[in-house]
Amino acid sequence: MKASKLKRLQAAGWKAGSAAEFLGLSGQEAALVDLKLALVTAVRATRRKRGISQIDLAQRMRSSQSRIAKIEAGDASVSLDLIVRALIAAGASQKDVQRAFIAIG
Amino acid sequence: MKASKLKRLQAAGWKAGSAAEFLGLSGQEAALVDLKLALVTAVRATRRKRGISQIDLAQRMRSSQSRIAKIEAGDASVSLDLIVRALIAAGASQKDVQRAFIAIG
DNA sequence: GGAGTCTATGTCAAATACGACATAGCTGGC
DNA sequence: GCCAGCTATGTCGTATTTGACATAGACTCC
Numbered sequence: 001m002k003a004s005k006l007k008r009l010q011a012a013g014w015k016a017g018s019a020a021e022f023l024g025l026s027g028q029e030a031a032l033v034d035l036k037l038a039l040v041t042a043v044r045a046t047r048r049k050r051g052i053s054q055i056d057l058a059q060r061m062r063s064s065q066s067r068i069a070k071i072e073a074g075d076a077s078v079s080l081d082l083i084v085r086a087l088i089a090a091g092a093s094q095k096d097v098q099r100a101f102i103a104i105g
Numbered sequence: 106m107k108a109s110k111l112k113r114l115q116a117a118g119w120k121a122g123s124a125a126e127f128l129g130l131s132g133q134e135a136a137l138v139d140l141k142l143a144l145v146t147a148v149r150a151t152r153r154k155r156g157i158s159q160i161d162l163a164q165r166m167r168s169s170q171s172r173i174a175k176i177e178a179g180d181a182s183v184s185l186d187l188i189v190r191a192l193i194a195a196g197a198s199q200k201d202v203q204r205a206f207i208a209i210g
Numbered sequence: 211g212g213a214g215t216c217t218a219t220g221t222c223a224a225a226t227a228c229g230a231c232a233t234a235g236c237t238g239g240c
Numbered sequence: 241g242c243c244a245g246c247t248a249t250g251t252c253g254t255a256t257t258t259g260a261c262a263t264a265g266a267c268t269c270c
Binding site (some may be wrong): 016025028031032035048061062079081082084086094097098101 | 130159194203
């Protein structure tokens with residue numbers, strides 16, 4: 001069958017080079033974390049630049065103050081979606097976003 | 106109490122200018138959708154450029170072929186997190202990622 | 211020192227996103 | 241034709257993420 005073959009392939013993928021895959025994965029995860037951190041910094045910077053409070057920003061994106069606080073704190077329970085939504089809602093300009101990436105580049 | 110006042114503020118925020126807020130929100134959502142679309146396109150382009158299949162990519166990021174298909178199809182059940190993870194796993198350069206994100210302007 | 215504002219942190223039920231799986235369609239080589 | 245690999249779509253149980261709420265700390269102004 002198809003599915004069983006697919007599964008065998010996946011199982012094989014696990015066995016062969018699992019250490020390398022782990023390293024690769026952790027590298028990918030690190031890149032994602034870096035990206036999140038940069039964006040989170042941009043959220044706080046943009047919000048402050050616009051002089052709006054966490055409550056204000058929460059209202060703008062139909063979220064709550066506590067979520068904004070968690071976003072800015074880099075809380076693990078915050079998705080990239082939410083971070084970017086906050087960035088957009090805060091009114092980040094293209095330059096703001098670009099600046100966020102400079103740390104990564 | 107604090108909380109009740111906060112709640113009143115949020116309720117007021119709802120009432121006053123709800124139409125404008127709705128328009129604002131839908132604009133934000135549109136921006137997010139545009140961003141996702143740009144990234145999704147980059148995922149497929151990068152994957153094809155590297156000559157890897159959806160199964161390959163799925164293994165690289167410990168996901169499944171069906172999820173990759175959904176990512177590339179722009180399925181609503183796919184988060185920005187997963188899209189970016191796919192982009193990174195596909196081997197997109199940081200410049201590629203940046204380029205896609207800059208669309209927020 | 212009390213009141214107001216802003217931010218941080220923890221909890222929780224409900225909503226959403228996840229991987230896995232099944233299965234179908236499509237294409238190209240045999 | 242048939243088979244193989246690749247992709248698309250739907251479902252499902254589980255895991256993660258969410259907004260809301262409570263509450264506490266820091267700081268300012270009266």
